[in-house]
Every structure is written in structure tokens, then in C-alpha cells.
Amino acid sequence: METFLIVAGVFLLILVFMYNTLISKKNQVDTIFAGLDAVLKKRYDLLPNLIASVKEYMAHESITLEKITELRTKALMGELKNSERIALDKQLSSMLGNLMVAVENYPVLKANENFLHLQGSLNELEEQISAARRAYNQSVNDYNNAIEMFPTNMMANFMHLERKEIFSIPSRERQNVDVKNLFQK
Amino acid sequence: MKPSLSSLLDYYYESMYPLLKALEEKRLGIIATLKKAALTLFCGAAFLFVFLTHTNLFIPLHAFLLSFMSGFLMFMFVYRHERAGYDALFKDIVIEKMIHFIDSSLLYSKVNSIPEHAFKQSELFVESYDRFVGSDLVRGTIDGVDVHFCDLHVEKKVRDNDDKESWETIFQGLFFVADFNKSFYAKTVVLPDVAERNFGVLGSWMQGINRQRGALVKLDHVEFEKVFVVYGSDQIESRYILSHALMEKIVQFQKKIEKPLYLSFVDSKIYLALHYTKPLFEPILTRSVLEFNGIREYFELLMMITGIVTEFKLNEKLWSKR
Incomplete structure (x- = not known):
């Protein structure tokens, strides 16, 4: 009887440990996603100012600007799933990248103090977003490993935990950010 | 502009060589003094040993230990005294000059170190320590970045099974502090x-x-x-x-x-510690200071340290740090 109780106790402890590990990994993903969301929000807050300051100079880029505004509105509209947010963020990052390339054709805008300040802030936010994406990917990777590896996969099945999607990191974010190039043109 | 090895060679012959010659004379003088002291103390110890064994006050082993140990301790006293003066002079003539040659805006103090709170704040070594000794503090601005660095030796007292006390090194080497190019709050x-x-x-x-x-x-x-x-x-x-x-x-x-x-x-600061097993800027007494290779080693070490700023691009500050 005693042996049975010991074995049952150890088994219960293992179950508790696996359950807690999975929950902590799931919460870690949520916490980091909240951090990522906070930086993304900062970027959304910056966009109206950015668009207002470039609009009058960049008449030929009105489609890009409209698209950026539309994506921002969509992102702020309400309850979006994590995967939808990820897709939206990817689109927005690519549009902003295009906009910053187009700025090169507007020398007056490039000399505008207000714009330079916004561009600087945006660049810093991009770095923070990139860091948050990397942190998110790592936490999702740990979580996905836990729900697929034996023996935690059995507990994960029981808890109906599903695989989460990771961000694809754009290759330009893996490169060195050339600050001089960004600011001293 | 970054000083090169060839410009160091010019500087070495134009500005340092006459002073180094005087320093070399001092070094040779110290070696001669140490040799004389060693010989005198050895003879003294031998005499004391003979005397103690003849008086039958001690057994030969004890007499040997007493006489030669006291001779050795006296020699160490002379060595330390002579060495301290030479080290200080070497640092004034070689290290300080070379730092100013690399960047004239940098300030050097051979006796100071980074403050203890900076070491603690870095959280690089979390063990508690009993001795904090630093020297050769260099501070100033390199490419617009505030930097401090020094040679540091941090130790703790340990007791072995026989309750014998000794010092154990926690960290010895270069300790470098600089402003980082991004602002951050976490550690x-x-x-x-x-x-x-x-x-x-x-x-x-x-x-x-x-x-x-x-x-x-x-x-x-x-x-x-x-x-x-x-x-x-x-x-x-x-x-x-x-x-x-x-x-x-x-x-x-x-x-x-x-x-x-x-x-x-x-x-918002970067702390860098590089472990060395010997003091960074102390001269080797047995090596001539007129040898350019020796001078070059100190130059390369200082260039490596001051180059950390550009190596890690600490000078390319992000917007909010400008």
C-alpha cells in the first residue's frame, strides 16, 4: 500500500510539474506578445503625426499613405487574433519601409526637423519591434517544443493546447542597422 | 584620426626615447641594487645560520629556516620598495604619455580606479568580496562616448579545512564602462x-x-x-x-x-570585464624599456581598449541618446 502511495505521489508530482511547465510557457508567450503589442501601439500612435508631416511634400505617394492609414485603422479597430495582428504588422512594416525609401526623392522633406525627429523615433521603434518579435519567436518555439515533445505532449493534448505561429523575421532586420546612413543623408 | 604603429614609432623616437633612456638607467640601477642586496643578504643569512648552529640555540633545520627566511623577507622589502618607485616612474613616462598620444583628451591617474559602486552596479560578479584594488584609471570621451576603464583586482577571503586564510581572486583584469548607444531600463x-x-x-x-x-x-x-x-x-x-x-x-x-x-x-551603460592573469600596465623589471616591442605591446593593449567604442559602434547613437 505504501509503495502504491509513493508511486501515486510521484506520478501526481510529475503531472503537476508538466501542467505548470506548459502553463508557464503559454503565459510567457502571452506576456511577450503583450510587450510586442505595446511597442506596436506606440508605432500606431506615431503614424498620424508622420503622415501629417509628410502628406504635403509627398503628393505622389498618396496611395502608400492611404494604405498605411487604412492598416492602422484596421489594427486599432478591435479584437484581432494574434495571427491577424502578425500579418497586419508585416504589411505595415513593408509599407513603412517603402515610404522611407520614397523619402529619398524629397530633399525638402529630408531636411525638415519635425520629420527627422519622427523618422528617428520610428527607427527606434522598429528596433524595439524587431527585438519583441525575436523574443516572441523564442517563447513560441519553447512553447511549441513543449507541446510536441514527449511526455508533455500528452498533457498538452489533454489541455487542448495548439501550436502557435511564429513571425518570419525579414532579412533586412538581421542586418546591421546603419544609423549613419539613416540620419546623415 | 586613429594613431598607427608607424606614427607611434615616430613619437617613440622623438618624444619618448630621451625619457626612456633615463628610465632604463634607473632600471639598471635597481637591478644592480637588487643584486647587491641579494648577495649581501645571502651572506648575512649564511653567517647567521653558522652563528645560530654554533651557539646550539636552534637545531640546524630551524636555524636554516630562521636565517634564510629573514634574509628572504628583507630582500622582498627592498624589492618592493625599489619596484614601487620604478613602477610609478614607468607609468608616468610610458603609460600616461602613450594614452595622451592615442587621445590627448583622455585623463589618466595611476593610483585611482573606477568606484566600487560601478563594479557593484554592473552585476557582473555577484559574489561578495573582501578586497577591491584598482589602478590606472583612464577617463574621458572617445568619439563622443563617455568612457572609464582601469585595471582591477577583486578578491575574497577564504578559509581551508585547516582554518588557514588565503585570498581568492573573483576578478582580475580590465574593467571598462561606457555609455551605450541605446536607452534602456532593464538589466x-x-x-x-x-x-x-x-x-x-x-x-x-x-x-x-x-x-x-x-x-x-x-x-x-x-x-x-x-x-x-x-x-x-x-x-x-x-x-x-x-x-x-x-x-x-x-x-x-x-x-x-x-x-x-x-x-x-x-x-543605459555597457560594462565590460576582460579577465587577465597579470596587472595590465606594470613593467617587467627584467626587460629593457628601450625595446620597442615592449612599448608596442602596451600600445596595442591601449588601442584595443579605446577601440571598443568603435568596435561595438557605441559612437553611433540612436535618436533618443543624441
């Missing part, structure tokens, strides 16, 4: 990855439960992960600091230096 510590290298997966698991250091930060740079282990109080900010570009630079720097490297990022 990130980068340490040599001893556990994973020696114990593999088990080591990695052990790192994960090191609560003293904070949460383990697993990074997405394979080579960096092999060499270092990272702890941080914020997973996102640690990655904001340790971008792919910076991790690559740290790996390259480590490969070049081949010494245990410790880094921490606290309160």
Missing part, C-alpha cells in the same frame, strides 16, 4: 558559457534555474549562444540591446582577444 548580463560547454544539455538546464541572475535569455545567434550565456530582467529589452549586429561583433571581439569576456548592460 542584461552576458557571461562566458562554462556550464553548457562542459555539461551540454544538463548545463543548459542548470543555467535556466540560476535564480540569482534572473531569467535566462535564449538568443537566436548560434555562435553567440555557444560562447555566452545571457540573463536578463526583460526578454524584449535584452534582445533590443543584443541585436544580431552587436552579437556578431561580440563574437568577433571574443575570438580576437581570446580571454574570458563578461558584459553587462545596466542603466
Whole structure:
């Protein structure tokens, strides 16, 4: 009887440990996603100012600007799933990248103090977003490993935990950010 | 402009050589004094040994130990006295001049060190210590970046099984502090990855439960992960600091230096500790100061240290740090 109780106790402890590990990994993903969301929000807050300051100079880029505004509105509209947010963020990052390339054709805008300040802030936010994406990917990777590896996969099945999607990191974010190039043109 | 080895050679012959000649004379004088002292003290010790054994006050072994130990201690006293004066002069003539040659705006103090609170704030070495000795403080601005560095030796007192006291080194070597090019609030510590290298997966698991250091930060740079282990109080900010570009630079720097490297990022500052087994700027008494190779070694060391700013691109500040 005693042996049975010991074995049952150890088994219960293992179950508790696996359950807690999975929950902590799931919460870690949520916490980091909240951090990522906070930086993304900062970027959304910056966009109206950015668009207002470039609009009058960049008449030929009105489609890009409209698209950026539309994506921002969509992102702020309400309850979006994590995967939808990820897709939206990817689109927005690519549009902003295009906009910053187009700025090169507007020398007056490039000399505008207000714009330079916004561009600087945006660049810093991009770095923070990139860091948050990397942190998110790592936490999702740990979580996905836990729900697929034996023996935690059995507990994960029981808890109906599903695989989460990771961000694809754009290759330009893996490169060195050339600050001089960004600011001293 | 970065000084080159050829410009050092010009500087060496034009500005340093006459002073070095005087220093070399002093060095030869010290060696002669030490030789004389050694000979005199040896003879004195031998005489004392003979005297003590003849008086039958001590057994020969005790008489031998007493006479030669006192001779040795007296020699060490003379050596330290002579050495201290020479070291100070060497630092004034060689190290200070060379630092000013590299960057005339830098300030040098041979007796000062970084403050203890900076060492504690870095959280690189969390063990409690009993002795904090530093020297050769260099401070100033390199490419617009505030820097401080010094030679540091931090030790703790340990007692062995026989209750015998001894000093154990916690850290010895270069301690470098500079403003980082990004603002941040969290704390990130980068340490040599001893556990994973020696114990593999088990080591990695052990790192994960090191609560003293904070949460383990697993990074997405394979080579960096092999060499270092990272702890941080914020997973996102640690990655904001340790971008792919910076991790690559740290790996390259480590490969070049081949010494245990410790880094921490606290309160928008970078702390770097490079472990050496000997003092950084002290002269070798048996080597002539007129040998250019010796001077070149100190120059290369100082160039490596001051080059950290450009190596890690600390001078390319992000917008909010400008």
C-alpha cells in the first residue's frame, strides 16, 4: 500500500510539474506578445503625426499613405487574433519601409526637423519591434517544443493546447542597422 | 584620426626615447641594487645560520629556516620598495604619455580606479568580496562616448579545512564602462558559457534555474549562444540591446582577444570585464624599456581598449541618446 502511495505521489508530482511547465510557457508567450503589442501601439500612435508631416511634400505617394492609414485603422479597430495582428504588422512594416525609401526623392522633406525627429523615433521603434518579435519567436518555439515533445505532449493534448505561429523575421532586420546612413543623408 | 604603429614609432623616437633612456638607467640601477642586496643578504643569512648552529640555540633545520627566511623577507622589502618607485616612474613616462598620444583628451591617474559602486552596479560578479584594488584609471570621451576603464583586482577571503586564510581572486583584469548607444531600463548580463560547454544539455538546464541572475535569455545567434550565456530582467529589452549586429561583433571581439569576456548592460551603460592573469600596465623589471616591442605591446593593449567604442559602434547613437 505504501509503495502504491509513493508511486501515486510521484506520478501526481510529475503531472503537476508538466501542467505548470506548459502553463508557464503559454503565459510567457502571452506576456511577450503583450510587450510586442505595446511597442506596436506606440508605432500606431506615431503614424498620424508622420503622415501629417509628410502628406504635403509627398503628393505622389498618396496611395502608400492611404494604405498605411487604412492598416492602422484596421489594427486599432478591435479584437484581432494574434495571427491577424502578425500579418497586419508585416504589411505595415513593408509599407513603412517603402515610404522611407520614397523619402529619398524629397530633399525638402529630408531636411525638415519635425520629420527627422519622427523618422528617428520610428527607427527606434522598429528596433524595439524587431527585438519583441525575436523574443516572441523564442517563447513560441519553447512553447511549441513543449507541446510536441514527449511526455508533455500528452498533457498538452489533454489541455487542448495548439501550436502557435511564429513571425518570419525579414532579412533586412538581421542586418546591421546603419544609423549613419539613416540620419546623415 | 586613429594613431598607427608607424606614427607611434615616430613619437617613440622623438618624444619618448630621451625619457626612456633615463628610465632604463634607473632600471639598471635597481637591478644592480637588487643584486647587491641579494648577495649581501645571502651572506648575512649564511653567517647567521653558522652563528645560530654554533651557539646550539636552534637545531640546524630551524636555524636554516630562521636565517634564510629573514634574509628572504628583507630582500622582498627592498624589492618592493625599489619596484614601487620604478613602477610609478614607468607609468608616468610610458603609460600616461602613450594614452595622451592615442587621445590627448583622455585623463589618466595611476593610483585611482573606477568606484566600487560601478563594479557593484554592473552585476557582473555577484559574489561578495573582501578586497577591491584598482589602478590606472583612464577617463574621458572617445568619439563622443563617455568612457572609464582601469585595471582591477577583486578578491575574497577564504578559509581551508585547516582554518588557514588565503585570498581568492573573483576578478582580475580590465574593467571598462561606457555609455551605450541605446536607452534602456532593464538589466542584461552576458557571461562566458562554462556550464553548457562542459555539461551540454544538463548545463543548459542548470543555467535556466540560476535564480540569482534572473531569467535566462535564449538568443537566436548560434555562435553567440555557444560562447555566452545571457540573463536578463526583460526578454524584449535584452534582445533590443543584443541585436544580431552587436552579437556578431561580440563574437568577433571574443575570438580576437581570446580571454574570458563578461558584459553587462545596466542603466543605459555597457560594462565590460576582460579577465587577465597579470596587472595590465606594470613593467617587467627584467626587460629593457628601450625595446620597442615592449612599448608596442602596451600600445596595442591601449588601442584595443579605446577601440571598443568603435568596435561595438557605441559612437553611433540612436535618436533618443543624441
